[in-house]
Amino acid sequence: MLPRLINTAALALTASRLVWAQTSSDCNPVDGDSCDPDPAFGDDEVMIDFTQGESDYFTAQDGTSMTYDDTNGAAFTISKEGEAPTIVSNKYLFFGKVSCVIQAAPGTGIVTSFTLQSDDLDEIDWEWVGSDTGNSQSNYFGKGxxxxxxxxxxxxxxxxxxxxxxxxxxxxxxxxxxxIDGTTVRTLGYADATDTVTGDRFPQTPMQVRLGTWVGGSSDNSEGTIEWAGGLANFDDAPFVAYYQSCTIQDYAGGISGAKEYIYGDDSGDYDSIEVATADNSTTTSTETNSSKGTSSTATSDSTSTTATEATSTATSTAGPGSDDDNEDDNSNDNDNDDETTMITATKTASDSTATSSTNSTSSSSSTSTDPVGSSTGAHLSPSSFFLAAGTLLLGVFAL
Structure with a gap:
């Protein structure tokens, strides 16, 4: 997690033993700001080799001085109080995968950061404290x-x-x-980042990639930040250097092919409000589906979003709770669970009427939801059909 304003002696921080969060944005759509569209990385996987020098995909922030070599790549060096060398990507990803090869900076009070961050201060972090050489730290924030x-x-x-x-x-x-090195060490589900007090805090809006180092153990920082950073930095031991050898960025683009820009459709900060502008100048919303979000939502018959269409097609290929038929693509995890089924129930029923999904599907309701819309699991006669059948039977009796 890195400061947006870099070359300052005093950093305005609110922190504890584990975290420091970015608390400002140049333009925050959730606060009602009118912001320019975010340029998208789009379809192409971007591979950046810092051993070849600086990258056109990143811009160095004010006060940042970088060096590069053909072995270690980009060197982020801190030599004195207040330095925080930082580079920020010029484009955004809207869901995706980012990986970087990093050697964190050593030194008490020195923090190395690899962060994804959005305009409305959604944030996903990797961080390393220089005095804690045997640990990496993961973190996240939603809407600041x-x-x-x-x-x-x-x-x-x-x-x-x-x-x-x-x-x-x-x-x-x-x-x-x-x-880390190909092994998943932590997974955060959408529902895990939601509670009744703070609401939805799952990071879900288009993000830039931010790389750099900063002085957590600065005398200008809060006591909690200094403690978390391992103590005050000793600049007699400087310079402190972190190396970023390479990065690979894959933008899932909200499930939309040909993404060019991302636009906040409203001030909700929800992923399904993000509009994706494509190279052919068309605009649509994300096709990402979210079973956890769906379990607390109401689907209506007049829903015409791309998301609803995607969910319906998913329902067709899902056998029901406990099914082994995972619906895998580049933009979603293969979470084959009851929550997914309940979301699909609501979406499919919406073609005829309004349906609210339940967080606890029973086996009977699940089997109904996975039948094609309009089909039934047994014989059901309407009242008119019943009386017609009865009348026919009586006429047959009288004829005898």
Missing amino acids: DTTTYDRGAYHTTESATTEFHTYAVEWTSESIQWI
Whole structure:
């Protein structure tokens, strides 16, 4: 997690032992700001090799001075108080996977960060504290909410400050996975980031990639931040250097092919309000589906969004709760569970009437929901059909 305004001596921080959060944005649509569209990475997988020098996909922030070499890649160096070398991607991804090969900076009070962050302050983080050489830290924030600081987690990482490791984030509308050297070490589901107090805090809006280092152990910082960073930085031990060797960025683009820009359709900060503009100048909303979100939603018959269409097609191929038929694509996790079925129930029933999904599907309701719309699981006679049949039977008796 990195400051948007870099070259400042005093950082305005609110933190605890595990976290520090970005709390400002140049333009925040959720606050009612009228913001320019976010340029999209789009369909192409972007591979950045910092051993070849600086990348056109990133811009260095004010006060940042970078060096590059053909072995270690980009060097982020801190030599004195207040320095925070940072580069930020020029484009955004709307769900996707980002992986970077990183050797974190050593040193008490020095923090290395690999962050995804949106205009409305959704945030997904990898962080390393220089004095804690055997751990990586994962974290997330939604809509800039810093009312609680219990979202972080530690992950054992051997020689994080002396060896390169590949750190990745895979992010969909269903979940976030934090991955080290190909092994998933943490998974956060959509529902895990929602509660009755703060509401929906699952990161879900288009994000930039932010890479850099900063001084958590600065005397200008809060006591909690200094403690989390391992103590005050000792600049007699400077310079402190983090290396970023390479990064790969894959934009899932909300399930839309040919994405060019992302536009906030309203101030909700919900992924299904994000409009995706494509190269042919058409605009549509995300086709990502979210079973956890669906279990608390009401589907209506006049729904015409691309999301609803996608959910209906998913329902056709789903056998029901406990099915082994995973609906896999590049933009979603294969979560084959009851919640998925209940979301599909609501979507399919919406073609005829309004339906509210239930969080606990019974086997009988699930079997009904997985039948094609308009079909039935048994014989059901209407009253008129019943009396017609009865009359026919009586006429037959009198004829005898």
